[in-house]
Amino acid sequence: MDRRIFTPIARESYKWAKECRHRAAVERVNSRLDVSFGFERHTVRGLGKMRLRCGLALCVMLAMALGRGREKRQERMRSLVRSVS
Template sequence: AYNYKGNVYCYCPETGTQREMSNGGFEKDRGTLKKLCPAKRYGIKCQGMEQCSVSQGIRIPLAENRRIFTPIDRASYKWEKEYKKRTAVERVNSRLDVKWVHRKKHVPGER
C-alpha cells in the first residue's frame, strides 16, 4: 500500500501493524525504486518477520505510477531539497513576469 506522497507501507502478518518502509534508493538499470523492511533497517521488533513476504525489500517500477514514483524518492530528504529549489525558481519567474510584462494576461472566462 502507498499514498500520494510516495510513502510505501508494509503490514506485520502476525499483528497487522502498519509501518512505513525505508528508502533503499533508485536502481537505474532496472528503473525501480527500492524499499526496505523497516524492521531490518531500523532494528524494530516484528513478530511476523519469518512469514513476511517483503522482509527482503521490494522493488517498485516507476511505471506503477509515474507521478508518485520518481527517480528521486518523494519520501526522501533529497526530494524536499530539490522541490524547494523548484518553488524558489517559480517565485523568481513570477516576479520577473509581473515586472517585465506590462499587459494583463488573458484568463479564459474573465472579461
C-alpha cells in the first residue's frame, strides 16, 4: 500500500484542501526566508547564530504585517517592499 497514492485523507475532501493551504503557507515563508532575506547563500556559522538570524527575520516579517494592518492596508500585508502612501 503506497501512502503517496492511498492517503489517509481523501484528496477531494475539505480537510485535504485545508492541509494543502497550510503547507503552501509554510512553503511561502520558507521561500521568503531563503530568497528575500538571503539565507539561501549565507555565511553564518553556528546553529545558535542561524537561529537568531532566522528569528529576527521572522520578527521583521511580523512587524511589517502588523504595521500594514495598523495602516489599514491589508492588501499589502504580505509584501516585503515599502508601502508608498
